[in-house]
Structures are given as C-alpha cells and as structure tokens.
Amino acid sequence: MSQNFRLENIGLINRNKKLSFKFNGKDYFGYEGDTLASALIANGVHLVGRSFKYHRPRGFFGAGVDEPYAIVQLYRNGETEPNIKATEQELFEGLEAKSVNCWPSVNFDVGAINNFLKIFLPAGFYYKTFMWPKSFWYKIYEPFIRKAAGLGVASIEHDKERYEHKYEYCDLLIAGSGPSGLASAYAAAKNGARVILAEDKSRFGGTLLTSEVNIGNKSGKEWAEGIISELKEMPNVTVKNRSQVFGYYDHNMLVMSERISDHLPETKKFHPKQRLWYIRAKEVLISSGSIERPIVFGNNDTPGVILSSAAKEYLKVYGVLVGKNPLIFTNNDSGYETAIEFKKNGVETIILDTRKNPQSEIIDEAKNLGINIKFSYVVVAAQGYKKVRSADIAKISDNKEELGVIENIKCDCICVSGYWTPTIHLASQSGNKTKFNEDIDAFVPGISKQNEKTLGAANGIYTLNETLKSSFETGHELAKKITNNDNKISFPNVVEKKSTVHDKFWCVPLPKGKNYKRFLDFQNDVAVSDIEIALKEGYRSIEHVKRYTTLGMATDQGKTSNLNGLQLVSKIENKVVPNVGHTTFRPPYTPVSIGAIVGREIGKHSKPTRKSPMHSWHEKNNAVFVDAGVWLRPRYYKQGDENLFEASKREAKNVRANVGVCDVTTLGKIDIKGPDAAELLNRVYTNAWLKLPIGKARYGVMLREDGIVMDDGTTTRISENHYHMTTTTAQAANVLSHLEYYLQLVWPELNVNVVSTTEQWAGAAIAGPKSRDLLQKLFPNSDVSKEGLPFMGYMEADLFGVKARIFRISFSGELAYEVNVESDNGNFMWEKIIEAGQEFEIQPYGTEALSTLRIEMGHVAGSELDGRTIPYDNSLEGLLSKKKDFIGKRSLIREAFTAEDRQKVVGVVPLDKKTSIPEGSHLVKDSNAPLPNPKLGYISASCWSVEHNNPFSLAILKDGKNMIGEKLFVMSPLKNKIIPVEIVSSHYVDPKGERVRS
Amino acid sequence: MLHIKCPHCGMRSQNEFSYGGDASVKRPELGKETSDEEWNNFVYNRKSLRGKHWELWQHLSGCRQWIKVERDTATHEIFNTLKANEEIS
C-alpha cells in the first residue's frame, strides 16, 4: 500500500530504513522512527478499534501517553501483549497488531448494536442493566459482556521474556525531558549533582521537537540535542529514554519502567525486555509537561477528531498528515500553530475560533499566511461514521449559549484544542495539595509534602522563556544545596511568538431537536448525558460520580477527560471547579506490565530453594520431593512403581520393625550462649530449665503472650553456658525474632546471645528398634548403651574422623537418635549410616512416613500447633510449671481457656476401619442434623496406622477429655463424605511411651 | 517504600525491616500479680493512632536489632529512631 498521507521533506523518521508490518492481517510499511500510529495514519488507516461500551468506531486522538482510543493487541516474537497504545508502540520490522474490542471484526462489529440500544446503557449500566434476573448473570450477561466488551486478551502462555529490577540513588530525579527537564538537569549537572533524567518517549526534547522557537540562536530541537549530548557525556548524569516515571511513593522513592526491548523485533541476548527502577531521590523535579484537552461537541468521538497538538506532532515528527482537508477548532492560540504548520506544508485549513476578536503575534501570522479564520464559531457536530466527512458548524453568541444557523462544511479531520492541562499526577501522588488555577482552568501543584518541585507546563507555566528561566534556577539552587557548588549557567536568548488568553469555553451546546452524543471520556464512552443522569440520581462526590459512570477509569485514567468532567459537574451543581475537587491520582501514571513489576522473582526465583547437604543422595535414590517452607524435603523414596501411599507405608513399617533414617537438617537450630542462657529458657519455655544437667536434652513448649502455643522442640545443654535449641522447620525464623525481641527490649539485663545455626548442621534421625545396634557400629569408641546414652541424653562422638553430636530424642515414638555433623560432612554421615545400616535392613524414610509415625504416636506437630491452640488442647498441660512465670502464662487462666468442655486432641478411627478420613473434615454428633450442623471439632491430621493397619486421625475436639469411646460422624462436604467414627486416645501406639525409653 | 534510619546501620529500605507494633507497651514484670485489665491492655489493646507514634521495627535483614522509630502514621514521616536500650524522651 502506498503512503498517501506521508510528506516528503519533513519529520524525524529515518527514510532509509523501511519497515514492514501487519495490522488486522493486512501488510503495510513505515519507517524507522515511526510509531504504529504514525505508520498507520501514513497509510490512511484511521479505524483502529471499537469503543468499550457502545462499540463505536475509534481512530486516533493523541500522539502519545494520553491516547484513549488506539489500543491494540501486539504480537512480537511469538508472544502477545494486550492494551498497547499504538501511539506509544515504536514500529519494528515484522510488527503485528490487531484491534481489540471488536468482534467479529473492526469493520463489522456485533457490539455496535449497543450504539443503537444506548438508551439502555446509561450511567451506572454495570450496576443496573445486568442485575436482574439474578439467574441470568452467569449464563447470559457475563459471557456476553466478556466477549463484546473489554480490551485486549492476556496471554495464557508463559512469558519467555526477562524483566529486571534496579535500585538506584540520586540527588535529583527529573521526570520529563522537555524544556524544563533539560534546563534543570543541565544546571544541576553542571553543579555536580547526581542526576537521573527520564524521558518516556524515544526522543528527548518534548515540545521543543514540534514548536517554532529559538534558543541561543538554535532551533528548539537543536538546542535540546546539544544539551542531551552534553549531559550524556557527564559521569554524574544518567539519561534514560523510553523510561516512564509512573509512581511517586513515600520518602521520595519513585518507580520508573524502562522499556529496553519493546521497540525491537526481539530482545537481544542477555538483555531484559523491561527494567523497573526503584529510585530514591533527594529531590525530585517534575517536568512532565501538559496535555491538550478537547472541546466537547456532538459526535466528538468520530475517527478523525484529534487533538490539535497531536496533528502537529504527526506532521513535524513523523511527516504524516492526519488529514488533507483539516478543520481546526480551538479556544486558544495553540490551534493556530497547528494550522500554520499545515499551511507551511501546503495544506489549506479552516480555523474555527470560539473567541470573538483575539489579537496576538501567532494569530497575526496565521492571518498573514492567508489562513481562513472564523471567529465566534464552533463545531456543533462531526458527521461521518467511520471517518469524519464533514462538520456541522455554527456561529455562537457572546454568552456562548445560542447557536446560529447550522452550516455543513467538508473536512476529513477536526483538530481540536481546548487549552492545556498540566500533568500533575506525580505531584499529586507525592501528597502535594493541588490548587486550582483560574487562569488556565486547571489544577496545578500546590504545597509539597515531599522533596518535590514541579516545573514548566506541568506547573501551569506556558511560555518558554519563563519555563527555562525558572528551571535553570531551580536546578542550580537544588544542586547547590546538595553539592555546595555554585556555577552560574548563562541564560540563553529565547525567541518565541506571543500568544493571548484562551477562552474558557469547553462544551458546545446541543442545537434544538438534536441529541448528539457528546463524549467526555473517550475510552469508557462516558457522555455528557451520563454525568447528568448520575447527578440527577443523587451522586454528588466526584469520587462517586467517577465510579458510577466510569469517567476517567480506563487505562488512560482520564488524561483527556478529567477536567471537562469536572467542568460539567461544577456547571450542573453550580459550584466552582475547585469546590468539586478532583479524584485522587494513584500510581501507575500509565499501565505497567505485570512482568516488569514481578521482575526476576518468578517460578523458582520467587523464593530461595533450600536443599540439605544430602539432597543429591536423595535424588539418586528416587526421592520424590515436597516443599517444606523454603526447603525441599524427600516425601518418600520410590521403589518400583510404588505410589505415595504404598511407599510411605513401607518406610514407616520398616521404622517400627527395623531401623530407618530421615533427613532432619531442615529443623530450626539456634545456638544460645551466655551466663543467663538457662534463665532465658526458663522464661520462654513453659517448663523448668534451671536444673537441666550438662549433656541432657529436654522437650519444651513456648507460648505467645496470649497463651497460644508458638512452637515446640528440644533444647540440649552442651556445656555450662551453652545450649542448642531446635525449632520446627516452619517457625525457625519467628522463634529467633521472638528471642531477640525479649533479649533486646524486655529483658536486656539477661546476658545471652542467640544465633541461628540451622544451616551449620546436617541432621539425620535414626529411628527403630535396631537403631542402637546401628549406632554402636557407627561409633565403636563411644558408649551408646542404654546406660551410656539414656533417653534424652547427649554426647559428642567421633564418626570415622568427623566430629558428631548425638541426641537421644525421638519424634517417631521409637527408640531413636539424632546425629548432627557440620553441614559439609552431611553427605559423608548419611552414606556411612546407610552403609552400616545394611545389615539392620535400614531404609531411608521421607516426610510422609515421618508424619504417619508421629500421628499414630499422638505427637502433636504443626497441624495441631496451628496458632489457635493452647497447651491443654494438645495435651501438653503437664509441661506447664506451677512454680515459675513464663511468657504467656498469665493468659492461660482466661475463662475460655479453662472451660470444663475445652477442646482437646483425640484420636479418631473409622468404624469400618477402612475409610480414610480427609484432613480438615468436621466432627458432628448427628450427620442428619439440619444445617448449620453444630461442629464439635475438626480433623487436624490423618494417616494409615502401620501398627494397626487401619486409618487413624488426630482431631481437636470439644470436651475431648470426656469423649473417648463416643461414636461421632466425620463430615467432609468438600469430598462429599460422611464417615461414622469412634473417638479414641490420641496415643494410638505405645501409650505408655515404653519404646522411646527402651 | 519507607526509608528508615537504623541507629546501627544507617539509612535502609523498608523491605529490610519488619514491623513490631507500639513501642510504648511495657510487659508486666514476670511473677508479678496483674489484674485482668492490665494484662488485657498489654496483650490486646492497642490504640490506632493518627499522627506521631513510637513504634518498634526489627532490622531483620540487616543487624537484626530491634529499634524504636517515631513515625507519623498518616504521612509516614519519620522523625527519629532510637536503639532498643535508648529511652523515648
């Protein structure tokens, strides 16, 4: 296709590099330096989408970040991304894009029927229309809305791209590289400040690229290029294009997304696609400029109605005409600048100016060029469906309420300028109290809350001379404050054409008998009539009006619609705009891809994976792993085609019959040293610790101050002032923080040091009736006999030249030991145990068998110590010292904790001795009772008892003490199970605890 | 993200710290008789203050020290930080 709308001799694109691309399946070409939007317009494509609600045809409205219409689905290098603004997406070779929100196609759209049904889709249509009948929602309304509305489609494929995060500090962060950004960055950099200058577009310079000004005898563009190349050479300056500062957070932290590869056909090797910068800046300068706002008139959403500044940018940057027969509709001098550019490039325009008789240098220039200007004229309505074909225009009375005779004139686009709105998003996000500036009919930043200043157009200053002057000064002052340097920058001579005041006119009245849609929010299809309905229905707060009508809520966040919406509310409510106020600006300023926010923390990188030193052995021996907190632990060791159930049963049985070995490296370990170590233990544990002899271990339970069990474990006295504490795998970090809290803040007088040694020791639990025989073989020179190493005993021993710690403690309820060696020797220890254990028929066992063993023994663990139970509930009340105080003791006398029918751990066996009981099931008296069936308790853990060869569960049951022998029902609505059960003691195996002491 | 001055390590980002609640809460002495009201106030009752507030933070991914931070709960402004053993004046 030929580029009918491309001019020969204007623009900043590289005409030596042609790029081909596809849009909605058709082939086109553009040039390097184009955006998708400019390339499409050059090819005469103006219809790019359908609107959100009425599915009206959509074209281009802006040329950048403010674009509400031209949202496309992008295809790049085998991946797809939704909601890309065609005005921001740079063209690359092979780019493919499709319209969104059009079904089945952009030219024939089923949803456009909404346009004719619009009477049924007024303000609040989400809340009203689809609400009744309720049963229609899932089957009819929702699928329809999902298909016919919405923007792009998110990919369900894994994103192959890489995204990075970067943390940076600087003296000055400057957001925006227009005249104010460049001037302040230059002045600050010359005074030695560390500066980051961020520009969201690919080209630096902002409005300097398109305005006819002269700075120091250079064109605006040349001056900008000179400053940028000087800044790039300075070591204290970071200059970033394609980088949007989108969020201003507390303590002057800002977040910027840098699009590194989005403009390339594919990401270069070792490069990320995007990088998110977390920047902590001493000072922030907001030089984000301003956005032209529309004037509201009939059918003002027709493709071809475009902001006048965007028309100028397409012309001057891309050499593209948005139309060959443009009509300019303006209330200020900016429209004239666009008309002059058209004229210079041989395109005739008509200017409709709402003002009666304005006088300025710019207007004079337009007059001298012979441009046709109609004063006190307005566009009443655009005509044409998929593209503007003509405009209904009329003279407007001085009071702006009466329209004259309507005339129709031919045109192929309407370039509209309703004056400028400062981009105050970042300032507002920082907590700045914005104020309304009557001169420009817009909000500007007011009192800063953080170290931030707003410059130039973003601050409502619209002349270049004033902007540059204040920006040079501010950059200089701020840098001086930080670096103490005081290099004055000579201020360049600025030549710009003078303009005159704008007209406060923003909305064209409806002619008699006409009911044109006059849109305020172009992306969400919010028209003047919607706001009127919302107000009639009693919505007053602008925040409520926004949510009810969806004004300003789409991906463009109302960049072009907010102020006109406020104007309308203030007019109807008869309030001045500042009293209506504006809705809160929240980050992000523009959409940020989820990938960039997540960065590298995906999949395995979202948290560290910890592996024990024996991990490779487990892998070699067919271990199936399970996540245990941050650790990977063997769940079972698969033999042949065993499943989890069969393997864990075999492993558990072997522990009961012979001997097993389990990797317990993951248990939390805390080294405790100091003369007051015993006193600390005595305060944090519920039982007595002052008389524990050296070389002995003791089981302990610690509580929170509210009496709830926090953790349990054994602590061993290694020497006089040295203890070794173990915690559960899950609570290890919390227990350490807990001890540090009491030592540092509550009892600083205790002379104790605590440090985590979890990673320093590798641990193996050796359990089963033959474990002592195995130990004897492993430690031939140590006395590990019943007398030499009694239950809860501890010794240090030599494991074939390696120093080992042996604890006689048991989690399985069998005769058992735990052997610890320094982590580096973990694998050596493990292999020695397996080797020596062969004659005792040793088998490794995983967490599933470990659970089985502890459940049938009635040992409480994480599923019972779940942050809701007290010691009594877990039958641990025997460990509560009556003689001393400890953390949480005072809470245990609370009424609920001492109730006669307080819950308690019990055992549960199905009457048929066959049916497995799902964990989490409820216990009830009567399975047929009407709902809600009173719940007596819940199943905390279930296993297949290898000792009894039937299912067995632990439960926390109301009045558990008196329920032994009762018949109840287990109900699991999730699994659709009702199981009759008998309540038994939680100690299902060896209730007297003889084996551990054997 | 807040920027907190650890009295031991200097300015650090919030993500190195964990929050620990009201710094003015004093634990009743061990072994001392306490009324239900006293105990409830210690365990449960906290004011949700708007404005300046002394609170505890732990420099978890740094020096692991618990510190006291004077922060405005509405604006997040931080006025002062103290070591655990320094008294709030």
Ligand SMILES: [Zn+2]
């Ligand atoms: Zn620190």
